[in-house]
Amino acid sequence: MTTLPPNDTHIDIDIEHLRRQRQLDWVASGRDLVVGHAADCPLPPDELMRLDARHPAVRELHDSGLTAEVFRVHTGGRDWAVKRARSACKVQGVDGQTSFLNEVQRRAEMAALPALQRPGLSPTVYASLKQGLIVSPWIAGSRVDGWDETGLRQLFDSGLALLRAGFFEWDFCPGNVLRDERQVWLFDYGYLYRFDPLRHFNSAGTGLSAPQHHLAERIESRHVFGWLLQLESRHGADAALRAFRIEKSIALDAYQRLRSTLATDGATATVLQWLDGICSGWCAALAGPLADLYLCEGWRSHATDLDDDLKGQTCTPTTLERADWLLQALRLHHGALAAHGTWQGEEATLDRPGLIARYEQRRRQAVEFQLPAPTSDHGGMHRPNEWPLPEKAS
Numbered sequence: 001m002t003t004l005p006p007n008d009t010h011i012d013i014d015i016e017h018l019r020r021q022r023q024l025d026w027v028a029s030g031r032d033l034v035v036g037h038a039a040d041c042p043l044p045p046d047e048l049m050r051l052d053a054r055h056p057a058v059r060e061l062h063d064s065g066l067t068a069e070v071f072r073v074h075t076g077g078r079d080w081a082v083k084r085a086r087s088a089c090k091v092q093g094v095d096g097q098t099s100f101l102n103e104v105q106r107r108a109e110m111a112a113l114p115a116l117q118r119p120g121l122s123p124t125v126y127a128s129l130k131q132g133l134i135v136s137p138w139i140a141g142s143r144v145d146g147w148d149e150t151g152l153r154q155l156f157d158s159g160l161a162l163l164r165a166g167f168f169e170w171d172f173c174p175g176n177v178l179r180d181e182r183q184v185w186l187f188d189y190g191y192l193y194r195f196d197p198l199r200h201f202n203s204a205g206t207g208l209s210a211p212q213h214h215l216a217e218r219i220e221s222r223h224v225f226g227w228l229l230q231l232e233s234r235h236g237a238d239a240a241l242r243a244f245r246i247e248k249s250i251a252l253d254a255y256q257r258l259r260s261t262l263a264t265d266g267a268t269a270t271v272l273q274w275l276d277g278i279c280s281g282w283c284a285a286l287a288g289p290l291a292d293l294y295l296c297e298g299w300r301s302h303a304t305d306l307d308d309d310l311k312g313q314t315c316t317p318t319t320l321e322r323a324d325w326l327l328q329a330l331r332l333h334h335g336a337l338a339a340h341g342t343w344q345g346e347e348a349t350l351d352r353p354g355l356i357a358r359y360e361q362r363r364r365q366a367v368e369f370q371l372p373a374p375t376s377d378h379g380g381m382h383r384p385n386e387w388p389l390p391e392k393a394s
C-alpha cells in the first residue's frame, strides 16, 4: 500500500525556477497571448505597432523605460498608454528578458479577476505578446517624490489586493508608481509574479526560502527609503524618523488586516506566524523612539536595492547615494547593526573592515553599471515639439 505524502512534501519545489523555465519555454515556442479585443484599441494594432513620434495622435513618448517605449496617444477625446516592447530589452537576466511576456501574462489573469478591477491597478484595454503591445488607459499623474498618509494607504491597499489574489509585486520603484489627483496607481506588471499567499511568503525560491521579502519590504526598499534618504539629507534624521513612523504605522495596519484575511482563508501556521513575528517587531518598535528599526530597515532597504540594481546592471545616482548611506552606517553603527543580526550568510562572517571593503567594492560596481542619464529633465519623457526629429512627412 502506498501512503500519500502530506501536502507539505511539495514545499521545496522551486517555484521561481519553475516560473522562469516556463517563461523561457513560452518565448521559445513563439506562442502568442492576447488580452481583450483589438477593436477596443484607440487605433488599429498594426498602426500602434508602427507608431512613432511623428504620428499625429502621439502626445508624449516615455523612452527611458528599459523593456518598452510608452506612448501617450490621444484619440476619441481620451488619452491611452501604448506600451510597446523593445526588440532588445535593456535589462540583463532572465527576469528582465521575459518581463514583457510576464506583464501580458499577469494582465490576462488580472483581467479575469473582479477583485483586481479597482482604482490603483491599471486595467488592460488590449495586449498582444506577438505584436509587442499593451494598451491601457492613460494615468494623468506624476511620479511620487514625497509620500503622505493617503498615498501610502492607497499603495498598501493595492499591494494587499494583489497579495490576496496571489500576486506578488517586486518592483515598486519610482518609475513604476504614478499618482493622479485622486489615486496612486500601479501599471507596470513586468515583475509581478504568482504565488500562493496561503502557503508562501512570496514568489522567490520555494516560496518559503526568502522570508525577508514581503510587501512592506518591497515598498520600502524600492521606493520609500529612497525618499527617506532625501529627507534625511535635506531635513535631518528627525524628519526622516517622523515620516518613517507614519509609513510603519500604515504598514502595520495593512499587515494586521492581511493576517486576519489570510487566517479566514485558511493560511498555514507558517505564514501566520511569520506575519505575527513581523507585526510584533513593528509594534514594539513603534512604542519606542524607532531609531533602531529605522537603522535596520534602512540597511535592509538600501542593501537589497543596491543588490537589485547591480544584478540588473541598472544603477543610477540614487544607487550611489544608497551605497554611501550603507558605508556611513557601517562606520557609525556597526555595533548596533551586528546586535540586530543584520547580516546573513557570508556577510555574517565578515568583520567591520571586511564589510566596509565589500561595500566599497559594490559602490565601485555601481559606478561601472550606471545607466546613461535620461535624455531630458522629464526623466526620459518627451513631448513632440521637443524632439530633434526630421520634419514630418506630409
Ligand SMILES: Nc1ncnc2c1ncn2[C@@H]1O[C@H](COP(=O)(O)OP(=O)(O)OP(=O)(O)O)[C@@H](O)[C@H]1O
Residues within 6 Å of the ligand: 062, 064, 065, 066, 067, 068, 069, 070, 081, 083, 122, 136, 137, 138, 139, 140, 141, 175, 176, 178, 187, 188, 189, 190
Ligand atoms: N498607463 C500609463 N499612464 C501614464 N503613464 C504611463 C503609463 N504606463 C507607463 N507610463 C509612463 O511610462 C514610463 C515607463 O512605463 P513602464 O514602467 O510600464 O515601462 P518599462 O519599460 O517597463 O520601464 P522600466 O523597465 O524602466 O520599468 C512610466 O514610468 C510612466 O511614466
Ligand SMILES: [Mg+2]
Residues within 6 Å of the ligand: 065, 175, 176, 188
Ligand atoms: Mg517600469
